[in-house]
Amino acid sequence: MHTTNTYLDFTRSNQLRAKFNALIPGGSHTYSKGDDQWPEFAAPYIARGKGCHVWDIDGNEFIEYGMGLRSVTLGHGYEPVVEAVKKQLPHGSNFVRPAAIELECxxxxxxxxSGAEMVKFGKNGSDATTAAVKLARAYTGRDLIAICGDHPFFSIDDWFIGTTKINAGIPSAISDLTLKFSYNQIESVQALFEAHPGQIACVLLEAERWRPPTDQFLQQLKDLCHK
Structure with missing residues (x-):
């Protein structure tokens, strides 16, 4: 998040901060948006956004790199999306049975x-990765999950959060089922398969983050999983 202001005034935000933290654990309903996840001069409380620009409740303007936790790729208030939402709202939403628009989508x-046969929409990435883990376990009959320890986040659910420092309340019987390997080190993956033969249900990682794959790492990983 980058500010376009030369002077930042957080008067209103500072007045609300205590109330936010008194009524909402962590000051936000989304952990990654909480005060302890951001530097001191990041926008405290957003009032509105347009395109890649946002304004906080004090009127400070920022360029929002994060864009809705990376999900708002078209920018805030994108007119075609706004108009489509306006058109649909009078017809209702979130019915107890599927709507025709779901099939159209x-x-x-x-x-x-290319290559996709079916699609199941989820509300966030955690739901998607956890569904993948459950499917892998159900299909293989195996319990262990291997994740890339160099990549910071996969899910809010116990199978992943139990491996982090914020693991309070998660039994070790759950967190012990998740193993870690190192990116670009195929030997670390091989070691897991050798140490736990026939027990790993799936391998999770980001294809690329801050380092590109080297030495055909992704292909080697795929080949190893298919053995």
Whole structure:
């Protein structure tokens, strides 16, 4: 997040901070948005956004690199999206049974993804990765999960959070089922498979983060998983 202001006034934000933290654990309903996750001069409380720009409740303007935790790729208040939402709202939303628009969306999505046969929409990345873990365990009949220890986040659910420092309340019987390997080090993955033969259900990682794959790491990883 980058500010376009030469002077930042957080008067209103500072007045609200105590109330936020008194009523909402961590001061935010999303952990990654909490005060302890941001530097001192980041925008405390956002009032509105347009494109990649946001304004806090004190009127300070910022360029928001994060863009809705990386999900708002079109920018805030993108007119075609706003108009589509306006058009749909009078018809209602979130019914107890599927709506026809869900099929339309699935068809359009699948038309753009080569090789995909079906699609299941989730509300966030945690739901998606946890669903993948459950599917892998159900299909393989195995319990262990291997994750890349160099990548910081996979899910809010116990199978991952139990491996982090904020693991209070998660039994070791759960966290012990998640193993870690190192990115670009195929030997670390091989060591896990050798130490736990026939027990690993799936391997999770980001294809690339701050370091690109080297020595055909991703292909080697795929080959190893398919053995």
């Amino acid at each position: 699935a068809e359009q999505f699948l038309s753009m993804i």
